[in-house]
Amino acid sequence: MKYYIITGESSGDLHASNLVKSLREVDAHAEFRAWGGEHLSSVGVEPVKHIRDLAFMGFVEVLANIRTIYKNITFCKKDILAFKPDVLVLVDYPGFNMRIAEWAKEQGIRVAYYIAPQVWAWKQKRAYTLGKITDLIVGILPFEQEFYKKFDVHIEYVGHPLLDALSDHSDVVVNPRRVAILPGSRKMEIKNMLPVMLETAARFPNLDFVIAGASSIDRSYYEQFMGKHNIPIEFGRTYQILAGSAAALVTSGTATLETGMLGIPQAVCYRGNKISYLLVRQLIKVKYISLVNLILDRLLVHEFIQHDLTADKLTAELNDLLYNASRRAELKQGYVELKEKLGGTGASKRVAELIYSHFK
Numbered sequence: 001m002k003y004y005i006i007t008g009e010s011s012g013d014l015h016a017s018n019l020v021k022s023l024r025e026v027d028a029h030a031e032f033r034a035w036g037g038e039h040l041s042s043v044g045v046e047p048v049k050h051i052r053d054l055a056f057m058g059f060v061e062v063l064a065n066i067r068t069i070y071k072n073i074t075f076c077k078k079d080i081l082a083f084k085p086d087v088l089v090l091v092d093y094p095g096f097n098m099r100i101a102e103w104a105k106e107q108g109i110r111v112a113y114y115i116a117p118q119v120w121a122w123k124q125k126r127a128y129t130l131g132k133i134t135d136l137i138v139g140i141l142p143f144e145q146e147f148y149k150k151f152d153v154h155i156e157y158v159g160h161p162l163l164d165a166l167s168d169h170s171d172v173v174v175n176p177r178r179v180a181i182l183p184g185s186r187k188m189e190i191k192n193m194l195p196v197m198l199e200t201a202a203r204f205p206n207l208d209f210v211i212a213g214a215s216s217i218d219r220s221y222y223e224q225f226m227g228k229h230n231i232p233i234e235f236g237r238t239y240q241i242l243a244g245s246a247a248a249l250v251t252s253g254t255a256t257l258e259t260g261m262l263g264i265p266q267a268v269c270y271r272g273n274k275i276s277y278l279l280v281r282q283l284i285k286v287k288y289i290s291l292v293n294l295i296l297d298r299l300l301v302h303e304f305i306q307h308d309l310t311a312d313k314l315t316a317e318l319n320d321l322l323y324n325a326s327r328r329a330e331l332k333q334g335y336v337e338l339k340e341k342l343g344g345t346g347a348s349k350r351v352a353e354l355i356y357s358h359f360k
Helices: 010-026 038-042 059-064 066-083 094-106 126-133 144-149 187-201 219-223 238-243 254-261 274-283 291-296 311-323 325-342 347-359
Strands: 002-006 031-035 087-091 111-114 136-139 175-182 208-213 233-235 245-251 266-270 303-305
Touching: 002 010, 002 066, 002 094, 010 031, 010 038, 010 087, 010 347, 031 066, 066 094, 087 094, 087 347, 094 111, 094 126, 111 347, 126 144, 136 144, 136 347, 175 187, 175 238, 175 254, 187 219, 187 245, 187 266, 187 311, 208 219, 208 238, 219 233, 238 245, 238 254, 245 254, 245 311, 254 266, 254 291, 254 325, 266 311, 291 325, 303 311, 311 325
Parallel strands: 002 031, 002 087, 087 111, 111 136, 175 208, 175 245, 208 233, 245 266, 266 303
Antiparallel strands: none
16 A cells, blocks of 8 residues: 655654554555655655654744745645555644645545544644544544543554653663753754753753754754753764663653653753743643653653743752652652553554554
């Protein structure tokens, strides 16, 4: 079969690449065309559009780039029609992908949505829309089936694909002096988060901080924020860096879940454009921003949001994460519960089998 895959972010690129590998196992004649990044390239699918040109976050940022977004949508529609896929596989990236799904349905193109949009967080009625514009919805979070059921929408739950991606890093030896810095995978996130993370790091001269750089961002972009901070930036080694760290400062997103699955104590950071943040705050329907806390339905990892994201507060939290034995034990036990809730490995294979059997 012919598969057209669209993702616009680093985590989606990773999961799409693992899906491609699994689809090749179940479909010997699989052909692919995709939007993504280095992970898809590594499995032999060169992206039509690269994620570095696609990741816009926040209301203000989206508005500022609206012409580029519309050009991408127009190009995408033409490219899909030219490729004539048997199935359009949309991976996360809901702001863009839901528009494409609606159009594709009108064209008679079959649609699978993998990593269902987080409509449970805000604009919950989009669950109705998603049910109408897709042929198959696949979720990766344990509470999603019950949520979608309220809107009479069926969703297949396969477990979280990160369990597969992280399985090779479970036995890495931890360096008790290393702290990982994950400032995000988008330029706006790095601009907002990295300076305060660096200011915090400067207060711990006896520790070894390492910045996990996003492969879609040039080193020069990070370096403009470094100033006198002499902290190494490593690319393509996020999981290795995390797994060998005693603690981590992590930008809110999938990385908080990755950090939790690897068992690393973390402080969750988020600061956005003021206007975007105020608008989101009015619309958001969930108590937490970290996936760790959302899945556990309680505050396990501490969240430092907007005005609470300061070097003073991060310094106090990092001291706690590194040197407070009871806090570290609490996190360790919470992470065990997190893994149990997410199920076992094999999500990528289960998704591939679902898609192939549903659309062949």
